[in-house]
Amino acid sequence: MPTFPVEPFRIKVVEPIRRTTRTQRERLLINAGYNLFRVPAAHVFIDMLTDSGTGAMSDHQWAAMMRGDESYASARSFFELEDAVKKIFGFKYFVPTHQGRAAENVLFAVMVKPGDVVPNNMHFDTTFGNIVARGGRAENLIADIANDPAAEAPFKGNMDIEKLDAFIRATGPEHIPLGMTTITNNAGGGQPVSMANLRATAETYHRYNIPFIIDACRYAENCYFIQQREAGYADKSILAIANELFSYADGCTMSAKKDGLVNIGGFLCVNDEDLFTKIQSELILREGFPTYGGLAGRDLEALACGLWEGIDADYLAYRVEHTRYLAERLEAAGAPIVRPPGGHAVYIDAKAILPHIPQPQFPALALNLALYLEGGIRSAEIGSVSFAHKDPDTGVMIYPELELVRLAIPRRVYTQAHLDYVVETVKHVIEHADAVRGYRIVWEPPLMRHFTARYEPVS
Numbered sequence: 253m254p255t256f257p258v259e260p261f262r263i264k265v266v267e268p269i270r271r272t273t274r275t276q277r278e279r280l281l282i283n284a285g286y287n288l289f290r291v292p293a294a295h296v297f298i299d300m301l302t303d304s305g306t307g308a309m310s311d312h313q314w315a316a317m318m319r320g321d322e323s324y325a326s327a328r329s330f331f332e333l334e335d336a337v338k339k340i341f342g343f344k345y346f347v348p349t350h351q352g353r354a355a356e357n358v359l360f361a362v363m364v365k366p367g368d369v370v371p372n373n374m375h376f377d378t379t380f381g382n383i384v385a386r387g388g389r390a391e392n393l394i395a396d397i398a399n400d401p402a403a404e405a406p407f408k409g410n411m412d413i414e415k416l417d418a419f420i421r422a423t424g425p426e427h428i429p430l431g432m433t434t435i436t437n438n439a440g441g442g443q444p445v446s447m448a449n450l451r452a453t454a455e456t457y458h459r460y461n462i463p464f465i466i467d468a469c470r471y472a473e474n475c476y477f478i479q480q481r482e483a484g485y486a487d488k489s490i491l492a493i494a495n496e497l498f499s500y501a502d503g504c505t506m507s508a509k510k511d512g513l514v515n516i517g518g519f520l521c522v523n524d525e526d527l528f529t530k531i532q533s534e535l536i537l538r539e540g541f542p543t544y545g546g547l548a549g550r551d552l553e554a555l556a557c558g559l560w561e562g563i564d565a566d567y568l569a570y571r572v573e574h575t576r577y578l579a580e581r582l583e584a585a586g587a588p589i590v591r592p593p594g595g596h597a598v599y600i601d602a603k604a605i606l607p608h609i610p611q612p613q614f615p616a617l618a619l620n621l622a623l624y625l626e627g628g629i630r631s632a633e634i635g636s637v638s639f640a641h642k643d644p645d646t647g648v649m650i651y652p653e654l655e656l657v658r659l660a661i662p663r664r665v666y667t668q669a670h671l672d673y674v675v676e677t678v679k680h681v682i683e684h685a686d687a688v689r690g691y692r693i694v695w696e697p698p699l700m701r702h703f704t705a706r707y708e709p710v711s
């Protein structure tokens with residue numbers, strides 16, 4: 253048996269990527285105001301900014317795109333997708349949407365009103381934003397262990413059921429129009445949620461007549477972790493695990509740009525007929541007719557195919573082991589990472605590598621930029637740039653506990669050699685960490701500053 257994950261595919265189409273020189277990258281960073289979102293992708297060698305919509309489609313998916321039925325209503329491609337969604341997710345009703353946040357927007361538009369609260373293990377920023385945009389409040393009730401990067405646990409994405417129950421009683425179920433769980437928990441390291449925890453979460457919500465909606469973007473990776481780690485599931489197929497998991501819920505939102513293996517797309521599923529009627533009306537206003545929901549017929553075809561490929565046992569084993577391979581090699585090279593590695597990304601602890609950079613000088617941003625400068629690698633800053641905020645009462649800056657750099661792995665895109673290159677670059681940066689400087693912000697927008705802010709190095 254090989255000691256490393258072997259890709260269960262061979263490469264038929266290649267996309268050249270170019271290495272730049274360090275001098276070129278220095279210039280590119282100055283031009284981009286030291287913000288990697290502003291660096292042209294053509295000048296990125298290994299792009300690990302996100303795993304969303306960045307995957308490679310298979311020959312089957314490209315062939316399926318040619319079969320796309322572009323009829324406005326009730327196209328054949330819709331029924332292809334409906335078949336896959338019904339067999340895997342099992343809900344009674346579904347509509348396609350152009351991506352995950354569109355499904356959230358439509359759902360919250362018909363369910364959330366000002367003053368309402370929506371609990372979750374941990375909201376992703378678009379779910380958080382869409383709830384707030386409807387005048388609601390988003391509450392995170394994840395088990396405390398999730399906040400300790402070094403703690404080893406098989407299901408660090410689990411909801412704290414006691415906290416959830418107490419929260420519902422304190423808030424009043426009449427103020428909670430729906431409850432959620434996100435699988436895997438992207439905002440907390442891509443950590444999975446166990447079947448037992450999903451069952452207990454559903455029971456808790458249902459005891460108070462609160463509908464349970466799953467944010468399902470990385471459901472297939474979550475099912476793989478259940479198969480590998482939870483007693484009683486080793487002999488069950490991913491499809492059977494997915495069927496059971498969704499049977500506890502009343503619906504789901506899905507960004508198909510992750511485990512749907514497509515570059516664009518999403519959907520919204522529910523069981524309640526009245527709710528579905530409202531969803532259809534809202535969808536027609538915002539996305540399109542209910543059988544295409546903002547997507548072309550070819551996108552529906554690619555997604556129908558991608559959903560089946562996303563739960564293929566060989567693909568999933570490779571996917572999760574590929575991530576684990578990067579994590580283990582990084583650790584062997586001396587990089588402190590969030591343990592255990594999740595399904596789609598490895599998170600590096602920047603505070604531990606750059607203890608000489610205080611949080612007001614953004615250690616995670618400094619590491620994120622050092623990786624680009626050293627090796628043309630683009631990662632995501634998950635630290636004070638993204639999450640520090642002023643206390644509204646005192647005006648004092650509150651810094652997040654963690655300063656992380658996320659290396660997200662696009663699906664079926666990079667080989668082991670690319671991952672080895674990433675490890676060598678990280679190792680070099682760690683060995684020369686003393687030379688890495690902090691940054692200060694020279695311009696920032698009022699909201700979500702990490703996307704567009706400009707910085708300069710602290711001299």
Ligand SMILES: Cc1ncc(COP(=O)(O)O)c(C=O)c1O
Binds near residue numbers: 304508
């Ligand atoms: C957990 C989670 N929910 C929702 C979304 C939103 O999906 P989309 O980017 O397709 O709008 C994302 C995207 O990264 C996500 O990770």
